[in-house]
Amino acid sequence: MKTLWALCVSDIRRMTMNTVSVIIVIGLVVIPGIFTWFNVIANWDPFARTGNLKFAVANDDVGYRSDLVPITVNIGDQVINTLRANSQLDWAFTTTEEAIEGTKSGKYYAAVVIPEQFSEDMLTFFTRSTQATLTYYNNEKKNALTPKITGQGADTVSAEINQVFSQTLAETALDIGSQLAASIDTPETQQRLLAFDAKLTDFAYSLGNSATLLDSYAVILDSSGTLMDSSAKLLASTRSTASDARDTLANAAAGVSDVSSAISLSSTALSTALDQAANGYSSVATKVDDLVGGASATATDTARTLRDLSVTINTQATHIDQLTDHLTSVRDSLSASDPTGAHPAIANAVRSLNHLINSTNAAHSSLDALKSKLSDQADSIDAKVEVSDSDRKDIADLATQAKNAIEAIRSDFSSTVSPALDSVRSNTGSAASTLSEAAGDLRSAFSTVTSNGTSGAKQLDDIESALHEAAKNLRDTGDNLNTFHSRLSEALSSGDVDMLRDILGRDSAVFAATLAAPVTVTAHRVFAVDHFGSQMAPFYTFVPLWVGALLLVATLKTSVSRTRRAELGDPPAHILFLGHYGIFGLISLLQATFSLGGSLLFLEVDAVHPWLFMLSGWVSALVYSFFLYTVTVSFGNIGKAIGVIMLVIQITGSGGSYPLVMLPKPIQAISPFLPMTHSIDAIRAAIAGIYHADFWWSIGGLLAFIPPLLLLGLVLRRPLMRFNRWYVDKVEETRIIS
Template identity: 30%
Template structure:
């Protein structure tokens, strides 16, 4: 321990004895803080300056004149409303062409164009063949990615505001009409008539309610049928797919049969040619009267005829087997004729073989020349008959049948493909029908609730009318129909009020990003230190020291400088920028723990792997900037970062600082501290254990880099 402190003391003396070195060290301590402070301040309240984002607004609305000759222009109302809102830099332009050109040139981030029939559509929204009130939105995505999101939000706000106004207008019109009716009732004795109308309305509502129940039940039954039909179609699709596969196998088998037949046909033709050649040779020798002299040659030719005939018979038998295999898929009439012809060829071939057996010339001539000529003539006739039958009948029939079957299979494949496509389309149709029925049932259920509510109110009124005196009945009906149109319109335009309840509220965006930029600055500060300050302590003048003593002796210097950097950063966050911080003391402690972990990790990487370790520290920093969840939620990042972020220290340091800034939840801060200290322990393993095998390699790399006279 004493030797470690001696190294540390020598380093401190070296810093404070040299004024220039001291100034550089002070600069190294302040520089990371500037990095953090500038970034936090730049992001302090970006959405508070959205008034500088220009959005063009064009009002083409012509307005509309109501029955009472009052002219209204809702487009002008929208423009006046936007003029009172300074959250966006609204620029009011006269023509749509100028607005669009401004968006293209980048002068405006986006543009809103109010349609000519805007007011008319607002007041006639429930009439037939009337389009919805329209505002056209032009957007330049190229100019700035974040700005377009802000303008999208502004456009959505305008749309929401107009939708509220639209509903409010309709509701006001309805309730103004009911007020007119109630005023008329005050002047006329129409209680009896109105009571009758209410009873009729009550009965009609009851009928509508029953009709809706029937409609919903019918839809449910239809939905069930649709689901069953869709499932049946999907099952049919599976069977069609299997049938298509089997059909493809049949086509392959047929192609194989064609190839086999072509091979057999070649063999049969070759055998017939050999038979005919041998017969011609024997006939020539007999005609030349050289029978006695050429007995051996003739006997050899006869033997060749027999062998060729035997081969021919074997090929014919094989052909017959092939035909029998594909027989179930062929026309019985054609197959019967084909097999009959094959049997004829087989019989003719057997006759040929028997004729050759009657020729025996071994040793002497047992048959006269005339007899031999007769036999040869018969053999020649039989061979010709076999050849004619095969070439003129069997080959064309087999080719025709295979071609016919191939056409049939192609047609079946096309048909199955069409069926599969049709069934797939029908399955999608039934899925859409099922979804539509569900939506329709939901709408009908909501309508049923409205009708039941109105029916209950009317029935309650009728019961009160029945029990009331004649003088009270008029007041009851007037109260039913009367109301404040503006108040009721406001209610229907925004019936639900959302109450915001912030948990761990952050005062501004700068305070929200402070954990990320503070953590990043601590890492950057330590990276700068290992780049400018030597990590290897010189043992000269200190005696023989262990590598671990040299490691900790120099690390104490880096630890102290990193802690000073961090202390300046967090104090500036708290008292210069005045970020929100619920637990400032814990925030300072968190910075110290983060500094300890980061300094150990970066120092160990550098001392163990040299310049490669410095590069690794930069690579790890880049990965953590992109995938630590410091700016965007980790759930919104690509799958790679979601998978690896837990293996880096940044997320735990950032979360610990968030606990201090926004408020603590149970023992989250303690868990973050423990995880950071585990990273520190792993860093010690790198610096004290893993480092040893790389000492010579690092020395070799450093020497080679020095040899370049550049690094």
């Protein structure tokens, strides 16, 4: 130990023996800190300056004047007015030609063009299926991150349009009512109010029916999923392979982007599920013949297989029952929405659903009979009773009946129920369906559905949830309109002019804005960090510290000269190895102190636990320097190359910039084995707060690199000495490489 200490003191004395060596040490200490501070300052709050990004908006919209509301409504102009107050980007309002040319030249980072017929497309959703579109131009050459930021700008324009659209519809209707309030006493005004109330009632009714339809298609999709699962199991029981209809539908689900395509997928899903079920029963009789007539299977195995088949069919019968319950719920909802039978499309849909429900009940009876027959035959085999040809024929007949019953359900749904529901949708649901999409109700849901990494089953479940959510939103809006209708009707019936003025004279803009965006979000920051620069500080702290450790092994000698060994009495190799590391460890601690201390004192990086912030830097600096010192002592220049390779891997693999879950699987797999990963996790806990001792776990993960490094430096290095001498000789032969 005395020799080890003497070696450390001697190294320190030699490092301070002249001016040049002191300057070198100072450079080694300050370089990592300068690297850190420069990058942290540059990244302190870059998103606060996105207003410097020029984003062109060109409005060619000419507006639209409808027969129902005899005023010109220009959605494009209202969007432009709204964006003028938005400071997210540097909005430039210009012509279409200038916007496109400016994006190509680099004058603008991106551009959005609102087309000429935009208002018309948005306001004729009652009678047309045309979807209003924006044209987005994006210059991807200027910068890697800018397209992502300007893409958010395009989303902002789209979101503004969605909200302005819903708000304009409500505000226009309410403005008409408010204008009527000024001349409320005249008979003409009373008549207009009655007409306005009737239109309001019709629209609320349309919203309610649309909500019912969306719920209907959602439950159909749910029933399809469970039916497909049991059908797949039946096919697997009767054949060597079974096609996965869920995967096929998942491919279709990836293309779902609006209500209409989601509804189409629901119909396709049920038809696919029923087709798969029917195919399963085509093979039941053959499977039974193979089991009973085959010589390879024992009686016990045959009975067990028949019972398993019976259980599978019973499960499918249960799923058919669930489908019946769902169809009954759809029928009852439609009936309740039209109790007088005044709407032929709804009455036709109810009749079609009644017929389909009868078909599902018949199918359940067939499946129940087949299930019982298979179970009885299994009991007979257990009782040593041979299965007769008559029994086989009965099973085949029952399987055929089950297949025909399933096909009848599919035929009834495809030929009568689906067209009938489409007819109801075209008469009462088109407006509401389009409105729900224009308001953005399903946009985020469908975006999630089609994102990478989503499983097929999850995609179908997400579409079902999106349909239910859209139905809820439409139903809530319809309820609000019905409440308004009730108050207006009461005032009209009573002739209470003051009450009418109170109802109609409200601020239509405020009321419409509330209808357009009825939900607000309350955000709670968990482990809050005030500055983006503080969030990036871990990455820009430990990359420079690793570079600083590389500079140490590149600048300082990692071996002890023969003269100094003789002065110390030729100490053993482990004393030389550990003692000489002292100067490396000391300078690395100075590097960490200078870098992290400056971040706290001068940059004022956020840190809930400042001393733990410093501790994470000190431990990391010691581990990094010891890692590079050990591999350099053990492998020479090859060890330095290993240090560079580790730096390259850790820049991405440590999770300092992008979340690890966004990176490729191989990088995620190696991340826990990188020292910088644990350093970054530890300092993040010091910056934002500790959760369940995560700081100490990360420090422990960092210190876990020390034992294998000691094993390499103290034990495994000796067999490598011959290789190192051979390597040095070969390098010196070149008289170029040092």
